[in-house]
Each structure stands twice: as C-alpha cells, then as structure tokens.
Amino acid sequence: xxxxxxxxxxxxxxxxxxxxxxxxxxxxxxxxxxxxxxxxxxxxxxxxxxxxxxxxxxxxxxxxxxxxxxxxxxxxxxxxxxxxxxxxxxxxxxxxxxxxxxxxxxxxxxxxxxxxxxxxxxxxxxxxxxxxxxxxxxxxxxxxxxxxxxxxxxxxxxxxxxxxxxxxxxxxxxxxxxxxxxxxxxxxxxxxxxxxxxxxxxxxxxxxxxxxxxxxxxxxxxxxxxxxxxxxxxxxxxxxxxxxxxxxxxxxxxxxxxxxxxxxxxxxxxxxxxxxxxxxxxxxxxxxxxxxxxxxxxxxxxxxxxxxxxxxxxxxxxxxxxxxxxxxxxxxxxxxxxxxxxxxxxxxxxxxxxxxxxxxxxxxxxxxxxxxxxxxxxxxxxxxxxxxxxxxxxxxxxxxxxxxxxxxxxxxxxxxxxxxxxxxxxxxxxxxxxxxxxxxxxxxxxxxxxxxxx
Amino acid sequence: xxxxxxxxxxxxxxxxxxxxxxxxxxxxxxxxxxxxxxxxxxxxxxxxxxxxxxxxxxxxxxxxxxxxxxxxxxxxxxxxxxxxxxxxxxxxxxxxxxxxxxxxxxxxxxxxxxxxxxxxxxxxxxxxxxxxxxxxxxxxxxxxxxxxxxxxxxxxxxxxxxxxxxxxxxxxxxxxxxxxxxxxxxxxxxxxxxxxxxxxxxxxxxxxxxxxxxxxxxxxxxxxxxxxxxxxxxxxxxxxxxxxxxxxxxxxxxxxxxxxxxxxxxxxxxxxxxxxxxxxxxxxxxxxxxxxxxxxxxxxxxxxxxxxxxxxxxxxxxxxxxxxxxxxxxxxxxxxxxxxxxxxxxxxxxxxxxxxxxxxxxxxxxxxxxxxxxxxxxxxxxxxxxxxxxxxxxxxxxxxxxxxxxxxxxxxxxxxxxxxxxxxxxxxxxxxxxxxxxxxxxxxxxxxxxxxxx
Numbered sequence: 040x041x042x043x044x045x046x047x048x049x050x051x052x053x054x055x056x057x058x059x060x061x062x063x064x065x066x067x068x069x070x071x072x073x074x075x076x077x078x079x080x081x082x083x084x085x086x087x088x089x090x091x092x093x094x095x096x097x098x099x100x101x102x103x104x105x106x107x108x109x110x111x112x113x114x115x116x117x118x119x120x121x122x123x124x125x126x127x128x129x130x131x132x133x134x135x136x137x138x139x140x141x142x143x144x145x146x147x148x149x150x151x152x153x154x155x156x157x158x159x160x161x162x163x164x165x166x167x168x169x170x171x172x173x174x175x176x177x178x179x180x181x182x183x184x185x186x187x188x189x190x191x192x193x194x195x196x197x198x199x200x201x202x203x204x205x206x207x208x209x210x211x212x213x214x215x216x217x218x219x220x221x222x223x224x225x226x227x228x229x230x231x232x233x234x235x236x237x238x239x240x241x242x243x244x245x246x247x248x249x250x251x252x253x254x255x256x257x258x259x260x261x262x263x264x265x266x267x268x269x270x271x272x273x274x275x276x277x278x279x280x281x282x283x284x285x286x287x288x289x290x291x292x293x294x295x296x297x298x299x300x301x302x303x304x305x306x307x308x309x310x311x312x313x314x315x316x317x318x319x320x321x322x323x324x325x326x327x328x329x330x331x332x333x334x335x336x337x338x339x340x341x342x343x344x345x346x347x348x349x350x351x352x353x354x355x356x357x358x359x360x361x362x363x364x365x366x367x368x369x370x371x372x373x374x375x376x377x378x379x380x381x382x383x384x385x386x387x388x389x390x391x392x393x394x395x396x397x398x399x400x401x402x403x404x405x406x407x408x409x410x411x412x413x414x415x416x417x418x419x420x421x422x423x424x425x426x427x428x429x430x431x432x433x434x435x436x437x438x439x440x441x442x443x444x445x446x447x448x449x450x451x452x453x454x455x456x457x458x459x460x461x462x463x464x465x466x467x468x469x470x471x472x473x474x475x476x477x478x479x480x481x482x483x484x485x486x487x488x489x490x491x492x493x
Numbered sequence: 494x495x496x497x498x499x500x501x502x503x504x505x506x507x508x509x510x511x512x513x514x515x516x517x518x519x520x521x522x523x524x525x526x527x528x529x530x531x532x533x534x535x536x537x538x539x540x541x542x543x544x545x546x547x548x549x550x551x552x553x554x555x556x557x558x559x560x561x562x563x564x565x566x567x568x569x570x571x572x573x574x575x576x577x578x579x580x581x582x583x584x585x586x587x588x589x590x591x592x593x594x595x596x597x598x599x600x601x602x603x604x605x606x607x608x609x610x611x612x613x614x615x616x617x618x619x620x621x622x623x624x625x626x627x628x629x630x631x632x633x634x635x636x637x638x639x640x641x642x643x644x645x646x647x648x649x650x651x652x653x654x655x656x657x658x659x660x661x662x663x664x665x666x667x668x669x670x671x672x673x674x675x676x677x678x679x680x681x682x683x684x685x686x687x688x689x690x691x692x693x694x695x696x697x698x699x700x701x702x703x704x705x706x707x708x709x710x711x712x713x714x715x716x717x718x719x720x721x722x723x724x725x726x727x728x729x730x731x732x733x734x735x736x737x738x739x740x741x742x743x744x745x746x747x748x749x750x751x752x753x754x755x756x757x758x759x760x761x762x763x764x765x766x767x768x769x770x771x772x773x774x775x776x777x778x779x780x781x782x783x784x785x786x787x788x789x790x791x792x793x794x795x796x797x798x799x800x801x802x803x804x805x806x807x808x809x810x811x812x813x814x815x816x817x818x819x820x821x822x823x824x825x826x827x828x829x830x831x832x833x834x835x836x837x838x839x840x841x842x843x844x845x846x847x848x849x850x851x852x853x854x855x856x857x858x859x860x861x862x863x864x865x866x867x868x869x870x871x872x873x874x875x876x877x878x879x880x881x882x883x884x885x886x887x888x889x890x891x892x893x894x895x896x897x898x899x900x901x902x903x904x905x906x907x908x909x910x911x912x913x914x915x916x917x918x919x920x921x922x923x924x925x926x927x928x929x930x931x932x933x934x935x936x937x938x939x940x941x942x943x944x945x946x947x
Contacts, residue, residue: 052590072717092827139616149603163521196682205678206660206719212552223677224659244523262525263605263737265660282736283717292715293747294834297922309830311849315835318854323860326897329820332866333879336812341876346696347805354801354808357789358931361812366783366924370776372763383763399773406777407784414788422795443780468751470820471549477812 046079054086065092065100075307076101082115083253098127100267109136111143117343125160129203131284132235138173156169171255172248174288175269180208182235184218189381201408203281210239215267215275219423242489245270248277255280256288296465331476336361339478343485345392346493350422353488356415356435357481363407364446364480365473371396373465379454379464386459392451400442400447408440434491438484445483446476474475500533501754503517509940512616519546519554530558536569554582563590567598576605583657585630587737590616592627597896609635625709626702628742629723629732636663636689643685649677661720664693669729671699671722699724702731709734720928751917786928790815793932798888800947804876807942810869810889811935817861817893818934824831825850826903826921833908833918840913846905854901855894861896880946888945892938897936900930 052060064238065073065088077085077100087106089097101124104112113121113136125133137145137160141365149157152187166172180202181190191208208226210219219239229238245256258279258362259451266279286358315353340347340357347354375392378384413422415432423431453472454464466472496569506514514835519527519542531539531554540563541549555578560567567575579587579602590727591599591614601610613631620626645662653659660682664673673693683692700709700724713721713734720733745830782885794801794811801808829846832838838846869877869886877885909916920926 067696069716072698113712115687124650157881189703192681199678223681224653227646227659227677228653241521243507248840260737262523265736281713282719282740286714286740288737289743290748293743293750294831296747296751297831309832309835311832311838315852315856319856319860322853322856326817326824326857326861327864330813330817330864330893333813333816336816337809337872340812341872342807344805344809344876347808351798351802351805352795354811355791355794356810357811357813359784359787359795360929360933361788361815362928363661363780363784368782372768372778375498377751378750378763378765380761384765389780391765398769399776400691402769402773403777403780406773407780410781410784415793418791418795421937422798439784470823474816477816481812 041126045076049088050079050084053084058091061088061091065089065096070096070099071103073100077104078108082111085112086116086120094123095127098124098129102132104127106139107312110139113140113148118147118151119395122148125152125305126156128277129176129295130159130163130178131174131203134160136247137164138168166248169252170248171200171246171250171252171267171269171280172278174252174255174284175180175280176284177246177278178203178204179266179268179276179279180205181211181215182208182221183214183278184210184212184234184239186235187231188226188229188233188235188238191221191226191235192231194342195226203279204266207264207279209243209268209276209279210235211276212274216245217274217276219243220268243268246280247272252280252288253292256292258286258287260289263408299463299465299469307469329470329474332471335474335478336481339481339485343481343489346485346489350424350426350488350492352418352426352431353485353492355422356438356484359411359435359476359482360438360442361485364442365475367400367403367407367443368446368448369468369477370475371400371447372454372472373450374466375451375454376468379458389455392455395446398446398450400444402439403445403447407443408436411439412436430491434488438487441483441487442480445479449476449479498628499530503542504532504538512545515542515545519543519550524550524553525557527554533561533885536565537751538557539566540570540574540778540899542828548577548582549581552578552583556582556586558592560593560736561766564593567594572601572605576602577737579606580610581631584613584632584732585628585657588614591618592622596723615778623706624702625700625704625721625723625734626704626732628709628738629734630705631700631732632657632732633720633722633733634659635669636662636675637690637728638666638687638690638693640662641685641687641693642680642683642687645675645680645689646685649680650785658720659737661733662720662732663697663719663733664689666729667726671697671724671728671730673697682714683730684880695724700734701726705736705841706742707746710739710746713739714743753919753923783928785923786925787931789928789932790935791941793935796937800943801938802879803824804946806872806880806882806941807826807939807946808874810892813865813889813897814892814934814938815931818930820898820900821854821897822904822930823922825854825901826908826926827904829905830918830922833912838907838909843906843909846909847902850901850905852899853884857901858894859896861892861897865893865914866890884945888942892941895937896934903933905932 077088079087089100101109101112106305150161152160161171178201179200180195182194195205195208206223208221208223209217213217219241220243221235221239225238244258244260246260247273248269255267259282266281268276269278271277288316375384412432412435414429415435417426420428450467453467457466458464503518531542534542538605543554555563555566603614606614615777617626619632632655634649634652636648649659649662660677662675662677663671664675666672674697675689677694679692698712698716700712702723702725709721713736720735722730723732725731829838866886866889869889870882872882874882906919909923910922912918
C-alpha cells in the first residue's frame with residue numbers, strides 16, 4: 040500500500056530538515072502506515088527519518104517493514120544503533136529477524152545488546168524453526184493466584200508497558216507453573232475484593248515449546264483465543280503465541296502449499312529482486328528433476344513402439360490420456376488433503392476413503408469414457424487410417440475410464456499414506472505424483488490398445 | 494479432536510440422568526472442548542445434553558459445532574427452542590448459520606425471534622456474500638468523546654455482556670459517526686480524569702460494509718488489530734470484524750485457492766458425507782470440461798499425422814514436451830501470483846515482469862534443452878528407427894527450450910492480465926491454462942520437427 044502522494048512531501052521534509060513536520064508524521068500515524076509510506080525511501084533516508092522519533096517508536100515502525108527491507112536496514116546502519124533498536128523490539132519479532140541474518144552479523148550484534156535481552160534472544164533462537172518456541176514472545180502478563188482483583192489490576196498496570204497483551208493474564212504458582220488464566224474483561228467485571236483463584240479458569244488450554252507451529256495456530260483458531268500460553272517440559276509458562284502471529288503462520292502455510300503445488304521450492308524473498316543465478320538455480324533444479332522423472336514416459340512410449348508404428352492414430356490420444364490421469368488425481372488429492380486439514384478424515388479412515396473413491400472413480404471414469412467414445416467415434420475415418428473407428432472408440436473410452444479410476448485412487452490414497460509416514464499430505468498434489476500418474480496412464484492406454492488391436 | 498474416553502461416560506451420564514455430572518462438564522470445560530466431545534453423539538443426544546445448561550451457555554457451545562452439525566441440529570429440534578438459541582448467539586455466527594439454511598426454514602424461524610434480534614439478522618443477511626458486512630458483528634463497544642476515563646470504564650462494564658470484545662472501544666459522535674478509537678489497555682493505564690477525546694486515536698483505520706472480506710482480512714493482519722471497525726456510506730459505525738473471523742477468512746481463501754488449482758469447484762461440505770450424486774455432479778463437471786478442452790490436443794496431433802507416420806519416434810517425446818510446458822508455466826504463475834498477493838508486484842510492473850521472465854525462461858529452457866539433448870542423443874539408434882539420432886536430439890532440445898520459454902511467459906503474464914481484467918490472478922494456475930499450454934506445446938514441437946526432418 041505504497042502511497043505516492045506522501046513520498047515527495049516526506050523527501051522534501053527530510054531535505055528541509057523539517058523536524059516538526061517529520062515528528063508529526065512519526066507520532067500521529069499508525070506504525071504500519073509509516074512503514075508503508077517509507078517504501079519508496081532508500082535505506083539511508085529511512086534511517087534519517089526514523090532518527091526523528093524516540094527509540095521505542097523507531098522499533099515499532101521497524102517491526103512493520105517487510106523482512107527484505109529489515110535486512111537491508113540492518114546492513115545499512117552502525118552496529119551500535121541497531122543493537123539499541125533490538126533491545127526495544129518485541130521479543131518474537133527480533134528473533135524472527137535474527138534468524139534471517141548472517142550468523143556472523145548476529146555474533147557482532149548480540150554482545151552490544153543489554154544482557155537480559157541478549158539472553159532472551161539466545162534462548163528463543165535455540166528453538167527449532169516452525170516450533171511454538173520459535174514464534175512465541177516472552178512478554179506476557181502473569182499473576183499469582185492469592186491476590187485480589189484490585190491488586191491484580193494494579194500489578195497489570197505495572198506490567199503493561201513490557202507485555203505484548205494484557206487482555207489474557209496467566210496465573211502461575213510459586214514455581215511459575217501455569218495453573219489458570221483470566222481475561223482482562225473478567226477482571227474488569229469482577230468485584231475488586233474477589234480472589235484471583237476464585238475467578239480464574241483452571242486447566243487452561245496450552246501448547247508445549249516443541250509443538251509444531253501449525254498445530255498451535257489451528258488450536259488458537261479453534262478456540263478463538265487472543266493468545267495461547269506455551270509451557271516447557273516442567274509445565275512452567277515460558278511464553279505466549281498471539282493471534283497476529285497465528286495469522287502470519289496460516290498465510291505462510293498457504294504460501295508453502297501453493298509453491299509446492301506450483302513446482303517451486305522455498306523461495307523466501309521476492310524472486311524478481313533476488314540474484315538471478317540463485318533464482319535460476321532453484322527454479323531449474325525443480326524443473327530438471329521433474330523433466331528427468333518425466334523421461335520415464337519416453338521409455339513407456341518406446342516400449343509400445345510396435346503398436347504406434349502399426350496404428351499411428353493411437354498416439355493422437357496420448358495427451359488426452361495423460362491429462363485425464365493428472366486432473367482426476369489432483370482433484371482427488373486436493374479433496375482428501377483438505378478434508379484431512381479440516382479434520383474430517385483421519386488416517387484410520389483409509390478404508391472408508393478407498394471405498395468412496397473407488398465408486399466415485401468408476402462413476403467419473405464412465406462419464407469421461409462416454410465423452411471419449413463419442414469423440415473417437417465421430418473422428419473421420421481418414422484420420423484414424425487403417426483401424427476401425429468403432430473399435431478405436433472402445434479402446435479409448437475404456438482407457439480413459441481405467442485411467443480416471445486409477446488417478447482418483449492414487450490421488451486419494453497417497454495423502455493418507457504420506458500423513459501416516461509423517462510427511463505433509465500436500466505432497467500428493469505435487470507435480471512428482473502427477474508424473475507418476477502420467478507414466479502409468481500411458482502404460483494402461485497402450486496395454487488396452489494392444490489387447491484389442493494387435 | 495474427538496475424545497473417545499469421555500464419550501461413553503457422557504452417554505452413561507445421559508442414561509442415568511446424572512444432572513450434576515453433566516452440569517459440571519458443561520460449565521467447567523471450554524465450549525470448544527464440549528463441542529468436540531459431543532462429536533460422537535447424535536442430534537437428539539446432543540440436544541438432551543445441552544438442555545442441562547442455561548440457554549446462553551447452550552448458544553456458546555452450539556457456535557463451536559461444525560457447520561454441518563449445526564444444520565442437522567436445527568433440523569432436529571422444535572422451532573421454538575431454536576429461535577431462543579438464535580437470540581443468544583453472537584450476531585455474526587447466527588447470520589453465518591442462517592445463510593446456510595433453506596430460505597423456507599429461515600422464514601419459519603425468524604418470526605419467533607425477538608424483534609431487535611430479528612431486525613439485526615435481516616439486516617446482516619442483506620449484505621452480499623464475501624463482503625465486510627456479511628462477516629461483521631453488530632456487538633461492539635462504543636463511547637462518546639466527551640466523558641472521562643472513569644466514566645468510560647463504568648459504561649464499558651455495562652456494555653460488556655453484550656459485546657464481542659471490549660478490548661477495542663470505538664468513539665462515536667452524536668450521529669454515531671466513527672471519530673476515534675481507544676484500547677482497553679490505554680483506558681486502564683490512563684488517569685481516571687482524562688477525557689476520552691484527549692486519549693483516543695483520531696483517523697482510525699476502518700472498512701466499509703461493501704468492502705471485500707479478503708481486503709478487510711489483509712488490512713487487519715497488516716495492522717495486527719484485534720478488530721476492524723466497519724462503517725456505512727455515511728461514515729456511521731455499524732459493526733466490527735474480529736481477529737477470529739479474519740483467521741477463518743484466511744483459511745477459507747487458502748482452501749478456495751487449493752480447490753481451484755486441484756480441478757475442483759466450490760464443494761463446501763465434507764465430500765465424503767455429502768450426497769454421492771451432488772459430489773459426482775460437481776467433480777465430473779470439472780473433469781469433463783477439462784477433458785473437452787484437452788480434446789484440442791487430439792486435433793493438434795492429427796494435424797501433424799504425416800510427420801508422426803514418417804517418424805514414429807517423434808511421438809515418444811510428446812508427453813515430455815507437454816509436461817515441460819505445464820511445469821514451467823505453473824512455476825512462473827505460482828511465483829507471480831504469490832508476488833502479487835504479497836504486493837511485491839503490481840499490474841503496472843508488467844514490463845519488468847516480462848523482461849525478467851523472458852531472460853529466466855531462456856535460461857531455464859537452455860538447461861532443460863541440454864538434458865533433453867543428452868537424453869535423445871543417448872537413445873539407441875534401434876528405437877529412434879529411420880532418423881538420425883543427432884538430428885532428433887537437436888529437434889527435441891530446441892523444442893524443449895522453446896516450450897519452456899513459452900510456458901514461463903504465459904505463466905507470468907496471465908496472472909497480471911487476469912488481475913487487470915478484474916479476475917483472481919490465481920486462475921492462471923488453473924488446469925485450464927495448463928491445457929492451453931499443452932496444445933501450444935504440441936504445435937511448437939511438431940513445427941520444429943517438420944522444419945528439420947521433413
């Protein structure tokens with residue numbers, strides 16, 4: 040949401056050193072809006088602009104820059120200034136950034152950061168990528184159980200500046216173990232003399248530091264929570280995952296799925312801006328692997344060389360047979376993968392899925408087979424040449440029916456198998472599986488053709 | 494998250510009419526957990542269980558049922574009881590449900606609902622699907638600007654039972670126009686005598702009732718908001734969209750994208766539970782359309798009949814050429830569509846995109862062409878028959894290079910074109926575009942082959 044109107048004004052203000060004007064922009068607007076406005080500024084200009092705001096405000100704006108701009112900004116400024124900014128950033132956002140920087144740079148920055156912040160960062164950096172620990176923030180609000188609501192509100196006012204949210208407050212025992220939770224709404228509505236232990240919800244839903252971030256995201260979404268507490272192996276509260284991080288996880292997940300289906304691996308940055316050879320390397324690696332896998336179709340065709348030489352028209356139906364398998368397979372895979380994601384199907388249901396898709400595959404196959412029969416039967420005899428076109432129609436329609444059934448079965452069973460083996464079921468929609476179905480489709484088609492025609 | 498341990502106990506409690514036990518389950522657990530536990534109960538048992546809780550608690554649990562169970566529950570209970578439950582449900586959740594019920598049923602239910610709730614439902618039902626108005630709730634907290642923080646907190650305590658969130662409070666003028674917003678956190682931290690007008694943020698970010706729900710979702714995610722205010726054409730506040738609805742929109746959107754790529758239209762319910770003929774109808778409609786489109790490949794092959802008859806080995810490379818176009822096209826389309834979704838590319842950048850993808854397409858094409866050359870050159874002379882295998886290698890590698898370049902260009906330009914024409918750019922990843930690239934791939938290949946070999 041780049042705003043071309045404000046940019047010239049901002050540049051003019053920077054040139055004029057219009058302190059008051061810049062200050063106003065930096066305090067009045069939402070940090071996300073300021074970050075959008077600076078999109079057209081270069082790194083040096085952006086740092087000069089930020090310098091007009093207090094350091095905590097600088098950190099707030101910085102957190103809204105896209106990750107590529109953040110990395111450029113770190114490269115374009117002194118280590119000292121950057122370390123002060125890191126101290127002010129939210130605990131989860133700065134770890135996110137550090138994970139994307141060169142390890143050498145991180146080692147230069149960390150010693151300059153205040154000790155408490157440094158320890159927090161090193162600790163959060165130690166969690167595996169995609170774990171709850173890697174996306175949580177350590178800035179949560181907590182209370183003991185044996186105080187009154189009035190005392191709790193006073194404590195919360197003190198904690199507020201250092202916490203990501205005070206709307207959910209976690210109740211801890213003397214060992215910092217999570218024993219309950221209470222919302223600010225409940226605190227506001229309760230009588231001031233009520234004890235927290237009598238107000239709190241016991242047995243709160245929580246995640247463990249090593250839980251997968253997707254699982255945490257789906258749990259939070261399921262319960263409509265603002266935040267989910269994260270505990271360590273001794274049930275001590277160590278952080279919270281907040282609703283905004285969960286939206287990011289859901290979007291990231293959807294992106295990864297799309298990239299996988301689109302024959303692209305992890306290309307994290309803007310591919311138009313990234314170095315050409317890096318992008319070429321990753322894209323050509325994927326395409327080459329698929330190409331080499333697809334070479335099997337050459338072998339399959341060559342195997343049936345005699346049939347093709349005898350009846351040239353047979354080869355005209357090859358693309359049709361291939362795409363039938365591909366489309367029916369990806370349709371079934373998409374439906375089953377989605378049903379698993381929505382928890383409508385579990386790996387234990389495999390028998391129910393196979394039965395359903397077997398019948399469905401036959402029904403779909405007969406539908407397509409009928410269209411194929413009509414098409415083949417309507418083909419002028421001159422094109423099909425030396426073979427009876429009614430017999431050819433039988434061959435093509437039977438093949439299409441069989442291939443559609445086969446594609447549907449492969450597409451529905453593979454996601455279940457992948458899940459059981461511990462892989463992401465989404466891989467079943469990948470082009471590699473399509474390649475497998477291509478090859479088998481050719482074999483099915485020419486086997487049927489050889490049976491009837493040779 | 495079906496819990497098989499609790500289900501027999503629940504059934505036993507229902508049989509024993511163990512009021513105290515059931516009451517405990519219904520009050521102690523989170524409504525989402527209760528909804529999960531009742532998954533194994535039939536409609537009649539679930540209603541019997543719910544009857545042990547007060548009506549507002551019943552509504553809370555009901556809201557967490559999957560949509561299919563909600564519809565069954567409505568069918569399996571008296572209109573009178575259901576109308577009371579509707580009065581207690583959150584304003585956005587009940588409209589969501591009504592949209593999925595038969596219109597006749599809605600007309601039977603609505604007259605039984607209290608007037609204020611009925612008007613609210615009819616009004617929300619009037620907004621187009623996928624608009625901000627259709628997902629917002631009318632239960633928001635609001636304040637005038639000319640009161641103190643202390644007065645504001647008192648007012649909020651009164652509003653709390655009827656609002657979806659009190660963490661964001663919207664400041665309205667005497668005409669109910671949105672003039673500012675303040676968070677509960679700020680209210681708690683401010684001095685009690687501060688005036689709201691001095692504390693509030695002016696120019697709040699807002700959405701309009703007719704804005705697309707996806708735009709609202711992305712704005713809320715961008716600003717890390719808990720809720721986004723929605724105003725009508727006269728700038729009056731009419732509702733809010735909350736963070737939990739936004740997560741649902743993001744998940745729904747990702748699902749739609751996946752279904753489109755996977756050759757499936759909108760299949761809203763669990764496809765294993767839905768009526769067989771409905772699912773067959775939708776799935777076969779998609780596959781049949783794709784099949785008929787793919788019939789063009791037959792025409793393209795038939796057109797080059799002479800070339801194939803003369804050199805049978807040419808047909809062996811057809812699947813390879815087709816898949817090269819398909820994979821390179823879907824890779825480019827996926828990358829550009831994602832870059833547009835992340836706002837890294839705008840339709841105005843089309844020239845930059847074409848230049849980049851032209852060079853990239855050549856680089857990728859040459860890579861694949863080299864592999865193809867080696868493969869074709871290594872093929873035993875006996876298989877390729879009456880044609881020089883070095884010449885065949887030249888034909889195949891040139892074709893693969895050209896088709897890869899063509900696929901990359903089509904895949905990168907189409908999403909930009911679709912966006913400009915007002916369609917979803919994701920359609921460029923659809924199997925229909927793949928079919929188009931299949932046909933052109935065949936034409937490119939045989940044209941090059943005819944040029945060299947005939």
